[in-house]
Amino acid sequence: xxxxxxxxxxRNHCKTLDSPGELPTFLQSLGLSEIPKDDPVKLKAWRENxxxxxxxxxxxxxxxGDPALIQAGLRARAxxxxxFDQATAEAASA
Numbered sequence: 230x231x232x233x234x235x236x237x238x239x240r241n242h243c244k245t246l247d248s249p250g251e252l253p254t255f256l257q258s259l260g261l262s263e264i265p266k267d268d269p270v271k272l273k274a275w276r277e278n279x280x281x282x283x284x285x286x287x288x289x290x291x292x293x294g295d296p297a298l299i300q301a302g303l304r305a306r307a308x309x310x311x312x313f314d315q316a317t318a319e320a321a322s323a
Contacts, residue, residue, distance in 0.1 A: 235303055236287050242310050243279035246317070 266272060283306065290302040 232287070232291070232299075232303075236284065239283040239287065239303075239306060239310070240280040242307075243283050244276045246276060246279055246310075246313060 286302070286306055290299045293299065
C-alpha cells in the first residue's frame with residue numbers, strides 16, 4: 230500500500246483550510262493559528278505551512294515503522310482537520 234495518496238490528501242486538505250478567527254485551544258496546540266483571511270499572500274503561506282506540517286507529521290509516523298501507529302496517526306490527523314473545518318464553519322455561522 231502506498232502512502233502517497235494519503236499524504237497528498239492531507240496536503241490538499243491543508244491547502245484549502247480557512248482560518249476562522251479565534252480558535253479553540255486544542256486546535257492552536259496543533260499549530261492552527263489565526264491568520265487574516267483577507268490577505269491572500271499570507272493565507273497561501275499559512276496553508277503551505279500547514280501542508281508542510283502535515284508532511285513532517287507523516288514522516289515522524291513513518292519513522293516509527295509501526296503500521297498500527299501509522300494508521301492511527303493518519304486517522305487522528307484527518308480527524309483533526311475535519312474538526313478544524315467544523316470549528317471554522319461554526320465560527321463563521323456564529
